[in-house]
Amino acid sequence: MLHYYTYRLEAFKSEIRELGKQLEQFTLLVSALFFIYLPSLVMAVFFGLGKLVESDSVRLTLEVSFGFLLMQSLLIQTVKSAILDSARRSYHNSLLRNRIHKFIADNSLLLMCHLLFLAACIMATSMGWSNLKQAPQLLMFMTSQFILAVIQLYRPQIVIVTLCVALGLVFVVNEVMLYFFTILLVMIMGIFIKPRAIVYKVNSISALGFWQQLVVERPWMLLWRLGVSTLTYWCALVIVTERPDLSSYYSLMALLFNLLWWSSLLLDTNRQILSHRSFWQSLAMLEVMQRSQYLVVASCCAATWLIGVLIFGIGLFEALVLIATPIMMRVIIQRPKSIALVWATIVVAIMLSKVLFN
């Protein structure tokens, strides 16, 4: 069966390379912009894990745990099709007599790219067994991390349920171990309950009805943005609490990141228009669809900007972020490849103006 495992590894590497190419420009610009913060980002992961091991506040431990679980779900979703080799899944069955090899290959590849779980493993190893026994919550957290990741491969609906429960529990549970036990229980129950497909069809299909149906069929398109926006605002809130003197800069940065996440929704909506251009043209609806996608995306950008402003407060530069939204949207439609460059330019322009004129 070695040939099968070799194939899976090659397929995984090839898809990761493809993903890397797609994100190349964006990664390069973000790295260039936030170069000095990159080591801090790695440190922040271990700092967060440290809060899990030892913290005076149960609430903070639970918040950090939820933040990690949400972040891992977002990261794994990005590489999920590479891990499973989804496009050629039926081909695997033609090679195998036993499904166990498929399962082993899936989970080995999952472990290879589950960076937050690997970070927790490094933390646990460096602590040593005697110290680890003093912090059983770390082991429970790692178990939750691993099971949630495996479930994400095969029962993605349960991940959403688990994350919703995990978020709710942050506000009601006062015991860390109880928190993890409940999450594990939800996940284990989810494994044994067969998911029921939710069939929702929009009765009257119009331009907005089409976008509504698209969200129902491809909820991930909104879910990852909701998740990453939550993480962005939450991280900014933590930093702002720690460093109130820099709060106006970090909150502005959070709004700018939010602009990037939500304006990029146009990439998804515009793909629907371009790939079915002839269909819309045949219905004389091409212009209506183009206008309606602007409306949908602008509404999402404005709503999440408003949430940010309600959390952090509003000022001239925060308002500028909202004004920059149509520019970003225009660029995404006209030159989607320049999205990262234009966003970086907006970030530099607004931050520089703030430094110079504030």
Next chain:
Amino acid sequence: MISIKNLTKVFLRESVFNNYCADFQAQRVCIEAPNGLGKSTLFTLIAGIDRAFHGEILLDGKHYNEPQSVVALASDAIVFPEFLTARQVLSMTMKSWECAMPEVLISMLQFSAFLDTRVSALSSGNLKKLQLINAMMRNTPYLILDEPSAALDSKSVERLVEYLGTTSNQTLMSCHDPDVFSKIGFERQPLFVQ
């Protein structure tokens, strides 16, 4: 009558039509040409689906800014959103062109059972039926069918021929097996005159 005057269409520097002129006068025309010579491209141009061309396309001597309002096209070139059901696709056409749900066509082509099936899950035969229903339901003065019998079972082809025999609009089609359509008056016309 459909008239094409000095049509030039280029795909990535490759010319498909270069000052092409043609008149399709008969009420039912079957355009003949080997694969890849531009039949489907011509259909999308006549139907107003593709506007990137030079030249003139006249429908009964009249130029239309929105030809799709009078021309209905059934073709693989119109890609339906794969996550919509067949019923949803048809309901969009109903709304856009203010026409009724084509119950007769649906039952004629035995498509009722697949109305709530997603486009992505339709077989090639059923996808062709959806294309045909979606175009024919509009009762436009001009109807264009690109390979209407491809992937259809023989019973459905028979029913389609029977239906087309009763229509009064001008119908253009491409078909590699035109004999079956000849009996209801489809005249063969080559795409390019030698």
